[in-house]
Amino acid sequence: MRNNQYEYSQHHIPEQPHNHESQVPIMMRIISKKDLSPDVRFFQTVPTTDYRYENLNYKPGQFMSLSISGSGEAPFSITSSPTRKGIIEFAIRKVGKFTEKLFTLKDGDLLGLRGPFGNGFDVEKFLGKDIIIIAGGLGAAPLRSLLLYILDNKEQFGRLIYLYGSRNVEEILYKGDFFELLSSDQIELYISVDENNKGFEDKIHRGRVTELFSKIGKINPDNTVAAICGPPIMYKFVVQELLKLNMNKNDIFLSLERRMKCGVGKCGHCIIDYVYTCVNGPVFTYWDVLRMQDLI
Amino acid sequence: MRVVKFEKKNTEKLFDVLSRFGEVWSPMEKGESYSYQKIEDSNNFIFHEEVTRTILPEKKLLLPQKFPTLKFNSKKYEKPNEEIPTKILFGIHNCGISALNILDEFYTTDFVDADYQQRRNKLIIVGVSCIADEHCFCDKTNTNIVEKGYDIFFADLCNYYLVWIGTSKGDDIIRMGEDMGIFDANIPGDVTNKYAEYRKRNRESYCNDIDLEGSTDLMELSHDAEFWQELGDICLSCGQCTMVCPTCTCYNVIDEIDLNKDTGQRIRYWDSCLFKDFSLTAGDHNFRAARSERLKLWYTHKLKAFIGKFGAPSCVGCGRCIVTCPVDINIKTVAEKLKKKRAL
Numbered sequence: 001m002r003n004n005q006y007e008y009s010q011h012h013i014p015e016q017p018h019n020h021e022s023q024v025p026i027m028m029r030i031i032s033k034k035d036l037s038p039d040v041r042f043f044q045t046v047p048t049t050d051y052r053y054e055n056l057n058y059k060p061g062q063f064m065s066l067s068i069s070g071s072g073e074a075p076f077s078i079t080s081s082p083t084r085k086g087i088i089e090f091a092i093r094k095v096g097k098f099t100e101k102l103f104t105l106k107d108g109d110l111l112g113l114r115g116p117f118g119n120g121f122d123v124e125k126f127l128g129k130d131i132i133i134i135a136g137g138l139g140a141a142p143l144r145s146l147l148l149y150i151l152d153n154k155e156q157f158g159r160l161i162y163l164y165g166s167r168n169v170e171e172i173l174y175k176g177d178f179f180e181l182l183s184s185d186q187i188e189l190y191i192s193v194d195e196n197n198k199g200f201e202d203k204i205h206r207g208r209v210t211e212l213f214s215k216i217g218k219i220n221p222d223n224t225v226a227a228i229c230g231p232p233i234m235y236k237f238v239v240q241e242l243l244k245l246n247m248n249k250n251d252i253f254l255s256l257e258r259r260m261k262c263g264v265g266k267c268g269h270c271i272i273d274y275v276y277t278c279v280n281g282p283v284f285t286y287w288d289v290l291r292m293q294d295l296i
Numbered sequence: 297m298r299v300v301k302f303e304k305k306n307t308e309k310l311f312d313v314l315s316r317f318g319e320v321w322s323p324m325e326k327g328e329s330y331s332y333q334k335i336e337d338s339n340n341f342i343f344h345e346e347v348t349r350t351i352l353p354e355k356k357l358l359l360p361q362k363f364p365t366l367k368f369n370s371k372k373y374e375k376p377n378e379e380i381p382t383k384i385l386f387g388i389h390n391c392g393i394s395a396l397n398i399l400d401e402f403y404t405t406d407f408v409d410a411d412y413q414q415r416r417n418k419l420i421i422v423g424v425s426c427i428a429d430e431h432c433f434c435d436k437t438n439t440n441i442v443e444k445g446y447d448i449f450f451a452d453l454c455n456y457y458l459v460w461i462g463t464s465k466g467d468d469i470i471r472m473g474e475d476m477g478i479f480d481a482n483i484p485g486d487v488t489n490k491y492a493e494y495r496k497r498n499r500e501s502y503c504n505d506i507d508l509e510g511s512t513d514l515m516e517l518s519h520d521a522e523f524w525q526e527l528g529d530i531c532l533s534c535g536q537c538t539m540v541c542p543t544c545t546c547y548n549v550i551d552e553i554d555l556n557k558d559t560g561q562r563i564r565y566w567d568s569c570l571f572k573d574f575s576l577t578a579g580d581h582n583f584r585a586a587r588s589e590r591l592k593l594w595y596t597h598k599l600k601a602f603i604g605k606f607g608a609p610s611c612v613g614c615g616r617c618i619v620t621c622p623v624d625i626n627i628k629t630v631a632e633k634l635k636k637k638r639a640l
């Protein structure tokens with residue numbers, strides 16, 4: 001039957017970022033970098049002069065496309081928060097030709113940037129609610145944007161629960177920041193690793209991320225939203241845990257990965273069923289997942 | 297609606313009038329088929345009513361198969377400042393105009409595609425009625441008579457053409473023609489009979505018995521059907537179906553660097569969802585490694601996706617996929633599979 005596709009995620013399509021110029025990259029300068037794990041690097045960038053920057057606003061969960069002159073373009077989720085203006089940050093894993101080139105760039109080098117694209121998390125809808133964030137691996141990058149956004153506006157939200165699963169200790173992103181947050185009263189943070197937690201037994205649980213659910217106690221399912229991002233395999237298991245807590249399918253938000261290219265719903269690379277994930281995603285509700293074929 | 301009358305004997309003068317407004321593009325013979333080409337000589341300017349389909353559809357005039365969408369140097373990216381000529385597309389039929397209506401909606405809703413828009417602004421559409429062949433089925437897709445999307449449309453009422461004027465630009469052209477005496481605002485009294493006959497002739501000209509009834513729901517119900525695998529086994533992933541389909545829009549971009557310089561262009565070119573690496577991510581995860589998955593995506597787009605978004609399927613019944621696919625996977629054979637399945 002005909003799906004009511006405008007229902008999905010109850011997210012609106014973002015305003016056109018730079019109107020008809022959304023296909024022309026603006027220039028950013030790399031101001032600093034650091035390695036977060038053996039293959040993930042953190043980049044801080046700032047705009048160079050261009051009249052279009054006034055519009056450079058974004059939402060947690062959106063993504064942008066980076067260009068290197070002569071080496072093409074690739075999409076990356078934004079890891080910084082719009083609450084911290086001026087600097088746009090990315091946490092990027094070295095996986096192919098483009099990122100290999102990116103990893104050779106130095107401070108001061110220029111990058112082209114288009115975006116933001118996608119729906120992102122509808123943070124307005126999270127206001128006043130308890131939040132559970134579940135991150136797996138590199139999923140901690142886009143979710144850092146949401147995490148910082150909530151921490152910076154903490155008085156507007158309820159409980160903040162964060163579950164982070166990593167394969168091993170070396171691959172935990174933002175390790176220092178997370179370890180510091182472990183003693184914060186702003187957040188209930190639990191970290192797990194699949195492999196060895198030797199030396200960090202007090203901080204890190206050894207096992208699957210789903211095992212961390214036993215630590216969060218009772219939740220109020222009518223006033224809680226969950227945000228998930230991680231490797232494709234993770235979603236199913238995490239969603240099961242959330243459903244066990246009686247959460248509403250429309251309050252479970254999943255940020256999904258696809259091959260993004262144009263970011264504006266035209267090139268077709270990100271399409272799933274009848275949905276362009278670059279415009280109507282990458283954030284979907286669990287109900288979207290159930291009624292649309294092939295989403296996860 | 298403003299209408300005028302035109303007689304075929306004035307064809308040469310019509311070419312003259314059209315040429316004053318821009319380059320005239322029309323179907324021309326190419327081997328055994330036809331293709332849209334620029335007409336330089338009025339001898340090649342013909343009312344091709346029996347030419348049902350060109351090899352490549354009209355979209356090639358709006359977004360060429362390969363063109364620079366950006367130019368760059370190490371310090372900035374910008375749109376190439378290329379002069380876009382006005383083109384007059386003469387001889388496009390109802391299915392083609394319907395396809396352009398779909399493209400207009402697709403490229404200018406939510407986000408405006410600047411590459412499309414700037415060429416579309418410079419395109420004048422002059423439609424001509426047609427005679428269906430055995431592969432046409434625009435009657436089944438409701439695209440056999442268009443209500444909008446043309447600047448001028450010539451409907452053949454046998455002894456003369458009834459000319460519908462759709463836009464003010466079209467009217468400029470007609471008025472110049474009127475000054476040259478090739479259009480006549482006095483329409484013969486029997487026009488309603490003649491027009492009714494024309495519609496009847498159109499309706500009766502189809503013999504393709506393709507059955508698309510309910511195909512949207514059938515697509516949904518056939519998501520896990522075995523025939524996708526069978527089709528996937530024979531599909532060559534050549535992508536020809538997507539190239540010839542007038543409503544296929546997927547593209548890719550690649551950066552080309554000028555030799556020994558720090559300048560270059562970002563080239564935009566037609567892509568196909570049937571190609572193997574269409575949904576491959578940088579992390580080497582291919583969301584559609586199987587040919588059957590990619591075929592399913594294509595038919596979802598033709599039969600289902602657009603109904604959700606724009607209220608009509610994106611197939612306009614031109615028959616190009618039917619005459620093109622080397623292994624006979626096309627909208628007709630897929631529609632047949634959908635019906636046989638009876639997954640209810």
Ligand code: SF4
Nearest residue numbers: 541611612614615617
């Ligand atoms: S699906 Fe086939 S018949 Fe339909 S518009 Fe495309 S090429 Fe033409």
Ligand code: SF4
Nearest residue numbers: 531532534535537621
């Ligand atoms: S369906 Fe036919 S035309 Fe299309 S890719 Fe497969 S073999 Fe080629």
Ligand code: FES
Nearest residue numbers: 261262266268278
């Ligand atoms: S990335 Fe081009 S359509 Fe979504």
